[in-house]
Amino acid sequence: MSVHPTTLKTYASRISQHPNPTAKRVLEIMERKKSNLCVSVDVTTADEVLEVIRRVGASVCMVKTHCDIISDFTLEFANELVRLSKELDFVIFEDRKFADIGNTVTLQYSSGTHQISSWSDLTNAHPLPGPGIISGLSSVGKPLGRALLLLAEMSSAGNLATGEYTKQAMKMARDAGREFVVGFIAMGRVDVAEQEDWLIMTPGVGLAAKGDSLGQQYRTPREVVYESGCDVIIVGRGIYGIKGGEEAVKKEAERYREEGWKAYEERLARN
Amino acid sequence: MSVHPTTLKTYASRISQHPNPTAKRVLEIMERKKSNLCVSVDVTTADEVLEVIRRVGASVCMVKTHCDIISDFTLEFANELVRLSKELDFVIFEDRKFADIGNTVTLQYSSGTHQISSWSDLTNAHPLPGPGIISGLSSVGKPLGRALLLLAEMSSAGNLATGEYTKQAMKMARDAGREFVVGFIAMGRVDVAEQEDWLIMTPGVGLAAKGDSLGQQYRTPREVVYESGCDVIIVGRGIYGIKGGEEAVKKEAERYREEGWKAYEERLARN
Numbered sequence: 001m002s003v004h005p006t007t008l009k010t011y012a013s014r015i016s017q018h019p020n021p022t023a024k025r026v027l028e029i030m031e032r033k034k035s036n037l038c039v040s041v042d043v044t045t046a047d048e049v050l051e052v053i054r055r056v057g058a059s060v061c062m063v064k065t066h067c068d069i070i071s072d073f074t075l076e077f078a079n080e081l082v083r084l085s086k087e088l089d090f091v092i093f094e095d096r097k098f099a100d101i102g103n104t105v106t107l108q109y110s111s112g113t114h115q116i117s118s119w120s121d122l123t124n125a126h127p128l129p130g131p132g133i134i135s136g137l138s139s140v141g142k143p144l145g146r147a148l149l150l151l152a153e154m155s156s157a158g159n160l161a162t163g164e165y166t167k168q169a170m171k172m173a174r175d176a177g178r179e180f181v182v183g184f185i186a187m188g189r190v191d192v193a194e195q196e197d198w199l200i201m202t203p204g205v206g207l208a209a210k211g212d213s214l215g216q217q218y219r220t221p222r223e224v225v226y227e228s229g230c231d232v233i234i235v236g237r238g239i240y241g242i243k244g245g246e247e248a249v250k251k252e253a254e255r256y257r258e259e260g261w262k263a264y265e266e267r268l269a270r271n
Numbered sequence: 272m273s274v275h276p277t278t279l280k281t282y283a284s285r286i287s288q289h290p291n292p293t294a295k296r297v298l299e300i301m302e303r304k305k306s307n308l309c310v311s312v313d314v315t316t317a318d319e320v321l322e323v324i325r326r327v328g329a330s331v332c333m334v335k336t337h338c339d340i341i342s343d344f345t346l347e348f349a350n351e352l353v354r355l356s357k358e359l360d361f362v363i364f365e366d367r368k369f370a371d372i373g374n375t376v377t378l379q380y381s382s383g384t385h386q387i388s389s390w391s392d393l394t395n396a397h398p399l400p401g402p403g404i405i406s407g408l409s410s411v412g413k414p415l416g417r418a419l420l421l422l423a424e425m426s427s428a429g430n431l432a433t434g435e436y437t438k439q440a441m442k443m444a445r446d447a448g449r450e451f452v453v454g455f456i457a458m459g460r461v462d463v464a465e466q467e468d469w470l471i472m473t474p475g476v477g478l479a480a481k482g483d484s485l486g487q488q489y490r491t492p493r494e495v496v497y498e499s500g501c502d503v504i505i506v507g508r509g510i511y512g513i514k515g516g517e518e519a520v521k522k523e524a525e526r527y528r529e530e531g532w533k534a535y536e537e538r539l540a541r542n
Contacts, residue, residue, distance in 0.1 A: 073383065097371050108340055112338075114384075136485050154399070159400050160440075
């Protein structure tokens with residue numbers, strides 16, 4: 001299999017390929033912190049979220065949230081999240097997986113209890129409802145300099161984001177242009193055409209576990225970054241769920257950061 | 272084209288076909304109120320939601336919400352919604368379109384600001400992430416007597432829920448059984464095999480408009496209920512968005528109820 005040219009470039013050299021300010025910032029942080037690690041913080045109170053972020057913040061380029069599982073979410077909490085993202089130098093990625101028609105996602109992104117567009121640098125959407133979902137989200141997010149990932153593939157067992165579906169996701173991104181859509185959630189380099197440079201972010205990464213009881217499946221950082229050519233590894237329970245308190249979590253985040261970066265350097269070494 | 276046997280049965284006679292208590296209740300209300308109308312309430316404050324419901328409540332079998340677009344959502348508001356659903360005799364359908372892996376949707380359904388499972392009789396999910404999404408939601412909703420619809424098709428232009436995707440959605444529902452999954456969001460009778468009786472609910476219904484600028488497409492109640500054999504019509508802005516205040520909205524809801532019911536009686540008359 002031929003090597004995708006984008007995987008032979010440094011993150012730094014790719015900054016100029018991206019017109020979107022959030023995409024640029026992601027690549028800048030990755031280079032600066034030598035980190036392609038995103039920690040997914042799936043805990044259910046604001047204090048727990050902030051605690052995990054303080055522990056892992058130094059090691060990550062990105063923090064992934066599910067604001068709708070936080071029982072005491074407030075906009076003050078969101079402000080604190082934004083403050084921490086500046087202090088600790090990471091991008092906030094609300095993993096909302098928008099999946100409705102354009103008119104509805106416009107409201108879901110901008111309004112409600114969560115007002116996601118006001119604090120989240122990056123969010124994602126399923127291409128399933130058609131191009132109207134991108135237009136709707138873009139009408140809110142693009143003027144704010146936000147960015148969108150499309151889910152081209154998923155990590156869970158028996159998912160339907162495969163084959164023709166994935167191709168259609170790619171096409172929808174190309175048709176939308178690169179001003180707001182900056183990349184994909186995918187398990188590998190879905191942007192096979194030579195000249196393309198999309199950010200590929202990959203969930204389901206773990207060094208130990210092979211899966212959970214509800215269909216999640218795990219691969220190692222090396223499999224994801226070196227073998228599959230993805231840009232950002234997303235790790236959740238594998239880091240914040242480890243036993244041993246603050247020091248253990250910090251150490252585990254560092255271990256994943258190192259593993260991810262090593263796999264990236266290994267892929268550059270093929271030059 | 273042969274007529275689907277389920278479309279020749281009365282809603283009342285179908286009650287015994289459904290093991291799920293919420294599905295039974297939907298069919299009972301439909302028969303009692305002579306209504307196959309669901310109003311989708313896509314407004315952004317709690318007061319507006321309650322106002323729309325008080326206006327349309329007498330005419331509907333179901334109210335569809337997007338709790339995450341309501342800026343001042345509280346659990347007290349949700350309690351009032353539940354109280355109104357009993358007083359005015361309708362089922363609450365939170366149109367959440369869950370679309371994540373099993374572990375995440377379990378939390379999104381039960382936790383967070385919205386605690387959807389505590390007040391919503393019915394919700395829906397995309398089959399996209401694979402069967403783990405049903406297992407996850409079922410672990411929360413089934414013990415509470417809640418029900419789930421899978422999105423087998425969508426109403427928006429260029430959507431990818433077609434062909435093999437729709438078939439896989441059907442298969443996933445069959446594999447899950449009928450204790451928690453009670454039907455589909457679809458544009459027609461996707462349950463083609465003869466013995467099946469699923470509830471088919473259909474968005475994108477309007478008597479006047481043909482679409483919006485973000486890809487939504489509309490069909491009439493007769494096209495949806497008589498021609499396509501669907502069970503519940505979902506109407507949004509076409510009813511609550513009409514000019515003329517309370518009386519105009521009430522009247523428009525009645526007009527849709529009558530159109531939907533007439534189409535249902537017309538389909539029964541083919542017996």
